Amino acid sequence: MKEARKKHKGGQVKELRIRPKIGIHDLDIKINHMREFFEERDKVRFTIVFRGREMEHQDLGKDLLQRVKDRVADVAVLEQDAHLDGNRMSLLFAPKK
Numbered sequence: 001m002k003e004a005r006k007k008h009k010g011g012q013v014k015e016l017r018i019r020p021k022i023g024i025h026d027l028d029i030k031i032n033h034m035r036e037f038f039e040e041r042d043k044v045r046f047t048i049v050f051r052g053r054e055m056e057h058q059d060l061g062k063d064l065l066q067r068v069k070d071r072v073a074d075v076a077v078l079e080q081d082a083h084l085d086g087n088r089m090s091l092l093f094a095p096k097k
Helices: 003-009 024-041 052-072
Strands: 013-018 042-048 076-085 088-095
Touching: 013 024, 024 042, 024 052, 024 088, 042 052, 052 076, 052 088
Parallel strands: 013 042
Antiparallel strands: 042 088, 076 088
């Protein structure tokens, strides 16, 4: 048991932050990073940060989060759905077993 615990990696949570006006290629890069984290068995919190007048357009953030959900559905499960915390909207993903 002691040996198994030494090799066991604790559940780390990695965070990726973006803004609502992210480019398509930049979003692809972030999603590729997410996939790498899932291979390492880490959880990922995907956060959209709104600044100033962007808070008026939270629907753009929800659409972006939905797109991310669809793109990583094959390798991850959604642990915590989108919620707004101040000026941040985030999702929490865990790797599939």
